[in-house]
Structure formats: structure tokens, C-alpha cells
Amino acid sequence: MLTALAAVLGLCFHAHCPWVPSPRRTAVHLVAVANELPRPVPVSSIERRARRLAVEATAEECAALAARFDLVSIGSLVANVSLSVIDPRRTRVRAYGQLSARNVQRENFAGEASVLQVDDLAFETFFQPEEELQLNPENDDEFKYDEPIENDQLDIGEMVAQHLYLHLYGLALQEQSEWRDDLVEGTVVIDTNPELE
Numbered sequence: 001m002l003t004a005l006a007a008v009l010g011l012c013f014h015a016h017c018p019w020v021p022s023p024r025r026t027a028v029h030l031v032a033v034a035n036e037l038p039r040p041v042p043v044s045s046i047e048r049r050a051r052r053l054a055v056e057a058t059a060e061e062c063a064a065l066a067a068r069f070d071l072v073s074i075g076s077l078v079a080n081v082s083l084s085v086i087d088p089r090r091t092r093v094r095a096y097g098q099l100s101a102r103n104v105q106r107e108n109f110a111g112e113a114s115v116l117q118v119d120d121l122a123f124e125t126f127f128q129p130e131e132e133l134q135l136n137p138e139n140d141d142e143f144k145y146d147e148p149i150e151n152d153q154l155d156i157g158e159m160v161a162q163h164l165y166l167h168l169y170g171l172a173l174q175e176q177s178e179w180r181d182d183l184v185e186g187t188v189v190i191d192t193n194p195e196l197e
Contacts, residue, residue, distance in 0.1 A: 036064035039157030041083065043149055046093055050084040055099075055160050066105075069165055072113065075103030079160040090132045091149070096124040099160050104168065109176055116168070123163040127154055 039055050057065065057077040066074045079099035086094045101118040108114045130148040 035155060035158045035161075036068055037061050037077075037157035037161045038155060039160075040153045040155050042153050043091065043093065044152070046083045046085055046154075048085050048088070050082040052080060052082045052097075053156060055079040055081060055157055057157075065161055065164075069168070070106075071168075072105035072107070073103070074101055074105075077101045077160070077164065079156075081156045081160065083154065083156070086126075091129055092132075092146070093127040093149070093154065094124065095127065095154065095156060095159060096122075098122050099164060101164055106168075116171070118164065118167060121163070121167055123160075125159055125163075 037055070037057055039053075041053065045051070055078065057074075062074040062077055065077070066072065077099065078101075079097055081095060081097040083093060083095050086092050098120045099118070100120055101116075104116040104118060106114060106116070126143075126146045127149050128143065128146045130150070133143065133146060133148055
């Protein structure tokens, strides 16, 4: 799930810190793990009218997710997810909502403990049957990032967990670009984008 988006962002795990990109590993490692927050929803129960569901991780599930993402801990994780069929001809499903995570503890690049609060983070993912995805050309932007429907169900818990990870990873990338341990205090750093030069 979310493999296309993860691949675009270049997500991968590092042996010691999941926030550091490693050239030897790929986004597949993000999804090739046990599901710590299983919340399967049969596709047959989803209609055109949005169906709203709540996801709340137990303490055990928070601990398992923290271990998976190499975090110190996750205090809580809750989400509201709405599901609707937006194209019944191809059973294309839209999943969207907001998630919040409290007291997400991790180590920053300086090795210091930090605590993050994630409030009302909006997310959206589209799903289609795998056979439909194979029929669509790769350059079709409308369906490029759709995820496959597996076993005629959507696991909205796994989707929520991965959106949390994507958010934390984005914050870490921003932190990584701003932090260096070889700079003397008072040094001015000019950041340029070589692609624009």
C-alpha cells in the first residue's frame, strides 16, 4: 500500500535510523512487513455515499508501530477515515480523512530526543482492483498513484500507519537538510538547488 507515493519520495530504511535514506534499500521495505494496525474493510461494504470509520490504535499497536518505524514510542494514534466508491465501473475507491498522533518520540540527527505532536493531518489515497491498474497505461496521471485492492478489502489501519510514516519522514528530510554537525556557530549556509542552475 502507498508504494507509488513511497517510491516517489524515495522512502527506505537505514540500519540505524529509518530517517536516513540508504541507497541500497527501496520503498518495498516499507510495505513488506507485518501489519501492526489491521483494520480491514470489505470493498463490498463501500458505496458511493461516503462511509465514515474511526481508527484508534491500542497501546500494543502503538508500541508495535514505534518498533517498526524505529521510534522511541507513539503515545496515541487516532484517525477518521471516509470511504466512497467514486467510479463503480472500475470499483475505484477514495479513502480520505485526518489522523492525529500524540507524543511521538524519536531521536533527531544530533542524537537528541524529540517529541512530536501530529494534529489533524489530512490524507487521501485511491484504490482500484489490481487488474484494473494493469489495464491503465503507466503515464495515465489520473491513476498513476492508485493502490491495488487486495483480497477484496482495504486495510485502512495500514493506510493510516503509512500516512503517519510519510509525514514523519517528510519532517525528518526537512530536518536533515537543515542540520549539519560540521558547522561552526555563526556560519552562514547558502542552500542552492543544482537542478535550477
